[in-house]
Structure formats: C-alpha cells, structure tokens
Amino acid sequence: MPHHRVHACRLAAALLLVVAAAAASPTGASAEANSSSWSPNCTALFPDAAAVRAAFLRVGNFPLPPPGLRACRPVRRLRLPSRNLTGTVDWAALANLTSLLTVDLAGNSLDGGVDPAFWRAPALRAADVSGNHLAGALRFDHDSTTRLASLNVSGNRFESVEGVAALVGLESLDVSRNMIRMVPDGLRLLTRVQRLDLSGNAMSGRFPDDLPPLGGLAFLNISSNNFSGIVRADAVRKFGRAAFLNAGDASSLVIEDGPSSPPSRSEKKRRRRVVLISVITIASAVVVVAALVLALVAARCGGRGKEKKNMKKKDAAAAAAGEDDEVAVGAVKVAAAAPVVVLERPLMELTLADLAAATSGFGRESQLAETGGRGGAAYRAVLPGDLHVVVRVVEGAVAGVAEGDGDAAVAAGLREIARLRHPNILPLLGYCIAGNQKLLLFEYMEKGDLHRWLHELPAGSIDTEDMSIDMLEYPATADDRNKSPGDWPTRYRIILGIARGLAFLHQGWAGSSGRRPIVHGHLVPTNILLADDMEPRISDFIVARPGGGGGGDETPEGDVYRFGILVFELVTGQARWDDASTSWARGVVRNRTGLNIVDARLRDDEGTTTEVEWEMTECLQVGFLCTASAPEKRPTMQQVVGLLKDVRPAAAAVSEYASGS
Numbered sequence: 001m002p003h004h005r006v007h008a009c010r011l012a013a014a015l016l017l018v019v020a021a022a023a024a025s026p027t028g029a030s031a032e033a034n035s036s037s038w039s040p041n042c043t044a045l046f047p048d049a050a051a052v053r054a055a056f057l058r059v060g061n062f063p064l065p066p067p068g069l070r071a072c073r074p075v076r077r078l079r080l081p082s083r084n085l086t087g088t089v090d091w092a093a094l095a096n097l098t099s100l101l102t103v104d105l106a107g108n109s110l111d112g113g114v115d116p117a118f119w120r121a122p123a124l125r126a127a128d129v130s131g132n133h134l135a136g137a138l139r140f141d142h143d144s145t146t147r148l149a150s151l152n153v154s155g156n157r158f159e160s161v162e163g164v165a166a167l168v169g170l171e172s173l174d175v176s177r178n179m180i181r182m183v184p185d186g187l188r189l190l191t192r193v194q195r196l197d198l199s200g201n202a203m204s205g206r207f208p209d210d211l212p213p214l215g216g217l218a219f220l221n222i223s224s225n226n227f228s229g230i231v232r233a234d235a236v237r238k239f240g241r242a243a244f245l246n247a248g249d250a251s252s253l254v255i256e257d258g259p260s261s262p263p264s265r266s267e268k269k270r271r272r273r274v275v276l277i278s279v280i281t282i283a284s285a286v287v288v289v290a291a292l293v294l295a296l297v298a299a300r301c302g303g304r305g306k307e308k309k310n311m312k313k314k315d316a317a318a319a320a321a322g323e324d325d326e327v328a329v330g331a332v333k334v335a336a337a338a339p340v341v342v343l344e345r346p347l348m349e350l351t352l353a354d355l356a357a358a359t360s361g362f363g364r365e366s367q368l369a370e371t372g373g374r375g376g377a378a379y380r381a382v383l384p385g386d387l388h389v390v391v392r393v394v395e396g397a398v399a400g401v402a403e404g405d406g407d408a409a410v411a412a413g414l415r416e417i418a419r420l421r422h423p424n425i426l427p428l429l430g431y432c433i434a435g436n437q438k439l440l441l442f443e444y445m446e447k448g449d450l451h452r453w454l455h456e457l458p459a460g461s462i463d464t465e466d467m468s469i470d471m472l473e474y475p476a477t478a479d480d481r482n483k484s485p486g487d488w489p490t491r492y493r494i495i496l497g498i499a500r501g502l503a504f505l506h507q508g509w510a511g512s513s514g515r516r517p518i519v520h521g522h523l524v525p526t527n528i529l530l531a532d533d534m535e536p537r538i539s540d541f542i543v544a545r546p547g548g549g550g551g552g553d554e555t556p557e558g559d560v561y562r563f564g565i566l567v568f569e570l571v572t573g574q575a576r577w578d579d580a581s582t583s584w585a586r587g588v589v590r591n592r593t594g595l596n597i598v599d600a601r602l603r604d605d606e607g608t609t610t611e612v613e614w615e616m617t618e619c620l621q622v623g624f625l626c627t628a629s630a631p632e633k634r635p636t637m638q639q640v641v642g643l644l645k646d647v648r649p650a651a652a653a654v655s656e657y658a659s660g661s
Contacts, residue, residue, distance in 0.1 A: 424536055
C-alpha cells in the first residue's frame with residue numbers, strides 16, 4: 001500500500017479503532033450491520049462514540065467521530081494531554097461514559113467551568129484537568145462518585161471548591177496554582193487523602209485544623225498561602241520546609257524549627273546541661289549545678305580540666321543533637337541540609353530533607369521497580385509546582401568525571417551533561433550531592449520502558465478502550481491499527497528515535513575537549529523510556545561503567561553493536577539476546593530469510609502488506625550491519641540514521657519534523 005494514504009480515511013479509521021465501531025455502508029446499511037467488517041468478535045454495541053462527540057462538539061483541534069458510530073467496547077480511558085485543545089467541554093455528556101475510569105486533559109486551553117454532573121460518572125477513578133483555563137467554582141454534590149481517588153485541577157482559575165466532602169474515596173488532591181481564597185469546607189473530613197497540594201492560592205485557613213489528619217498524609221504543600229496556626233517541628237521534618245514556604249504571615253503562622261535547622265549555640269548548651277543533669281542524683285543537685293557553672297567558666301577561660309572529664313558526655317550529646325540532621329538514603333546516612341539543584345528552576349530552594357519527604361523517606365512505597373540501570377535505587381517524587389520526577393541514587397562515578405574528584409568537579413560535570421538536549425535523550429533535570437551519594441533528578445515517564453511495552457503488555461492492542469489523539473494523528477487504517485507491540489509504524493519510529501538519540505550522544509558536547517563522543521555502554525530495552533507520544537528517550541548514559549563486553553569495549557562501535565541487537569529485538573519480538581542468538585539472527589538475515597523471524601504479531605497484522613514486509617527485512621539488514629564482529633566494519637550511528645530514513649522516507653520525515661531533530 002502506498003505511503004500517501006488519504007487523510008480522511010486515516011482519520012476515520014483511527015476513530016473506528018478508538019471506539020471499535022463500524023461505518024455506515026454506501027447503500028445506507030446501519031452501523032450495526034457493518035460492524036463485523038471492523039470487529040468480527042463484536043457481540044454488543046455501546047453509545048460511547050455519540051457521548052464523546054457530544055462532549056467535544058465545541059472543542060477546537062479535536063477530530064470528532066462522525067455521527068452514527070457505535071462502539072463494540074466502552075471507552076474506559078480518555079487521554080488527551082497537551083494537544084492544544086481549545087473551547088468548552090460538555091462535561092455532563094462525558095458522564096454518560098458509564099465505564100470511564102480515567103480522564104487526562106492536562107496542558108490544553110480548555111475554558112469555562114466544570115459541570116457538577118461530570119463527577120457523577122459512576123466508574124471515574126482519576127481526573128487530571130491541570131494546566132487549562134477552567135474557572136468559576138469547582139462543585140461536587142451528594143451524587144458525585146465515591147470512587148474518585150485522584151483529582152488534579154492545578155494551574156487553572158478556579159475561585160472556590162464546594163462540596164468536596166462528598167469525595168470520600170479521594171486519595172490525592174491537587175488544587176495548586178488557582179485563585180481559591182478559602183480552604184475548601186469539609187476538606188478535613190477526607191481521611192483517606194495521602195497527597196495534598198494547596199500551594200499558590202493565597203488561601204486562608206487554620207493549620208492543621210482545616211486539613212485532613214497529617215498522620216495519613218505522605219505529601220503536603222501549603223506554600224504561598226495565608227494560613228494561620230502552628231506548624232510543629234515534626235510536620236516540618238515530615239513534609240520538608242518547602243511545603244511551608246510563604247504559607248502565611250509570620251505573625252499568624254508559627255513554624256517551629258525543623259531538623260534541617262542546626263541547633264543554636266544556646267540550644268546546644270541547653271542540651272548539654274540536660275545530659276549532664278540526667279546522670280546526677282537528686283541528692284547532689286546543688287553540687288552539680290555549681291560544678292556545671294564552674295565547667296562553663298573554665299571552658300570560656302581556656303581551662304581543660306573539666307573539658308577532658310566531660311568530653312565523652314559532650315560528644316554523645318552533640319551526636320544526639322545531630323541525629324535529626326541526617327537522612328537515610330538506603331543504608332547510608334547523609335546530611336539532610338544538602339542542597340538540591342533544580343536546573344530549570346533556579347529559584348526553587350530544596351534540600352535533601354525535601355526529597356526524603358517527597359519519597360516517603362526513600363521508602364519502598366515510592367521505589368520504582370529495578371530496570372537494570374547502572375545506578376542505585378530509583379524513587380518517584382512529586383516536587384512543588386507539580387513537578388513529577390524520578391530520583392535515582394548513584395554511588396559510582398559520573399560520566400566525564402574522574403573517580404575521587406571533589407564535589408565542585410562532580411557538579412560541573414552534571415551541569416555539562418544537563419546541557420545535552422535532544423528529543424530522544426532523557427534530560428537531567430537536577431541533582432543533589434551529599435557526601436559520596438549523588439542523587440539525580442529525571443523526568444518521570446509514565447509509559448515505562450521499552451522492555452515492558454514490547455514484552456509485558458498483552459498481545460494485540462495495548463488498550464482499544466483507551467482513547468487518545470495519539471491514535472488519531474498517526475496512520476490507523478487497516479495497516480496501521482494501533483500503537484501496540486503489534487504495530488509496525490510505532491516500532492519503526494522507536495528504532496529511528498533510538499538511532500537519532502545515540503547519534504547525538506556520539507557527537508559529544510561542544511564544551512568537551514575535542515568534542516569527544518559520549519558512549520552509553522549499556523544500551524538495553526530497560527534503558528529506553530517511552531514518552532506519551534511513544535517517542536523513545538535514551539536513559540542511563542550518565543553513570544560511568546568500566547568494562548562492558550558483548551560487542552567490544554565502551555566505545556561508539558560497542559554502542560552500535562548493542563543498537564543492532566535492539567533492532568533484532570524490536571523486529572523479532574524476542575527477548576534476552578546473547579552472542580548465540582545474535583549469531584543465529586545474522587545467519588537468517590544473511591540467507592535472506594529474515595521474514596521468517598519477524599514477530600508473529602507483526603506478520604498477523606491485517607495491514608502487513610508486501611511493502612511493510614520489505615521495510616521489516618530492511619531493518620533486519622541494518623541490525624546485521626551493526627552487529628558485524630569487527631568493530632571497524634560497523635557503520636556509525638549517523639550512517640545508521642541515514643539507512644533507516646531510506647527504509648520509510650515519509651514516516652521518517654514526519655518524525656523528524658515532529659521531534660525537531
């Protein structure tokens with residue numbers, strides 16, 4: 001089939017995929033009668049397509065389903081973030097999607113209010129409408145769903161929140177950066193809330209009386225408001241100082257010193273006196289007080305007699321006083337006051353204590369599954385301003401920085417690495433250097449890694465009940481059905497994106513001596529993360545790694561070899577490659593029978609035409625060239641990019657334009 005498909009056909013077919021419906025026949029036959037041509041196993045029809053059309057009828061840049069479509073399967077997830085949607089949503093119409101679980105309309109330009117009827121959608125579990133122009137009162141009523149667990153309306157223009165007590169199942173609430181002047185009435189009744197962000201509203205209220213029980217909260221941010229009350233030291237210790245920055249006037253909101261503030265000289269003296277007095281009997285209290293006074297006078301005059309006798313006691317007291325000034329990162333305790341540098345937000349003042357609060361003390365509940373990276377453990381965190389990040393602990397050397405170099409050299413190296421920006425590279429957002437521990441901040445990628453997408457998601461469609469413009473903007477006729485592991489255009493896009501990112505790394509950065517290349521050294525599927533638009537992002541290239549094997553030393557040629565294995569994996573769908581399986585695949589390609597090892601999910605796809613089969617075998621040929629046993633016979637990654645663009649020229653041009661690379 002030619003590349004230049006008619007746009008209208010592509011769009012209509014994409015919409016059919018989204019709602020799994022059938023179009024009316026030219027003779028006027030009903031949609032129900034024709035549904036078998038699109039979904040042979042369709043046994044029931046749902047009105048969800050009509051509900052979606054009604055909801056977005058007045059929304060710009062949303063490709064509406066044609067009238068009369070019916071759905072074989074209900075819409076469960078509506079994901080349309082950052083799609084330049086404008087206008088007003090008919091929220092009450094969305095409530096008619098009785099199986100709707102999640103809604104993500106974040107980062108658009110939607111205006112108007114939110115009809116309270118929307119919250120009556122019976123299955124709704126999560127809603128994110130942050131970063132729009134929604135305004136007025138955010139209202140809930142007694143008929144609102146009790147299943148809603150997560151709500152994010154940050155970055156809008158809401159002026160009040162009413163009836164929030166009806167959301168008895170809510171676990172996460174973010175109303176930050178609105179114009180809400182009073183704490184929502186009934187907020188304190190939401191005892192299940194674990195994450196609460198009220199920041200940036202100039203909101204008045206009483207702390208902690210107007211909030212849910214602090215003991216149940218894992219994250220709290222009330223900064224930039226007008227609260228009154230007393231913030232106890234244990235709350236500062238739990239949530240971090242940033243959570244209370246400018247949270248109220250100093251005369252109305254008293255914030256006790258938290259653990260990140262070192263004790264004053266008078267406080268240290270008071271603690272020492274407590275330790276000394278505790279070991280003396282009551283009968284000799286007067287003598288002890290006199291001895292203490294003499295000890296203090298002797299210390300000021302330079303005397304050493306009493307100082308030597310009490311040295312151990314003073315050391316013990318000082319250690320006790322400093323225990324709260326440390327944070328446990330794994331098995332290592334480091335200074336809680338170590339600064340966190342957020343490169344794109346230089347005015348954000350954070351410390352390691354704030355990272356600890358955002359990750360539940362670097363606890364298991366925040367730890368991400370091990371993905372085979374070379375660093376230490378990784379944790380998910382949400383920083384002030386709704387900044388979703390991954391905090392990765394690194395104990396070894398950083399690429400480009402020699403082992404044993406001081407903190408200044410490490411910081412300079414990290415800042416240099418952070419300058420590397422490319423659509424196919426996961427950027428470094430910030431860092432914290434605390435002793436031998438280095439904590440690196442990266443953007444959180446919710447779609448996960450390539451290994452999970454390719455091998456762990458169910459075969460076929462990733463979710464035909466998941467409606468997103470991603471599905472509408474890319475070819476989705478019978479030969480390009482969906483963004484699933486069985487979708488060749490998406491796999492090709494991933495292959496090309498990885499090649500572009502790796503070629504960029506091999507070019508090095510301008511600030512390095514002689515523009516030396518950056519070698520990844522550990523290019524595996526778990527180090528390829530997927531953005532919302534399925535664009536691949538190469539991660540884990542910051543950590544230095546001696547040795548490597550499997551295709552050569554840590555050189556650009558070694559990276560090319562590992563890229564070739566990734567190509568084999570993406571085309572064949574097989575995991576866990578080693579030297580033997582690589583040799584086997586090369587033999588098949590050499591014998592020109594590569595089509596025999598193409599992933600069955602690709603071969604069985606209805607859109608796999610002769611032309612698509614040729615593209616697959618050509619990509620296998622690229623993998624063959626990259627895995628040549630002699631490093632000098634392998635192409636450079638820049639040459640690989642050229643080869644891949646020739647395989648599918650039209651798609652490569654679209655991808656290049658969209659990514660800006």
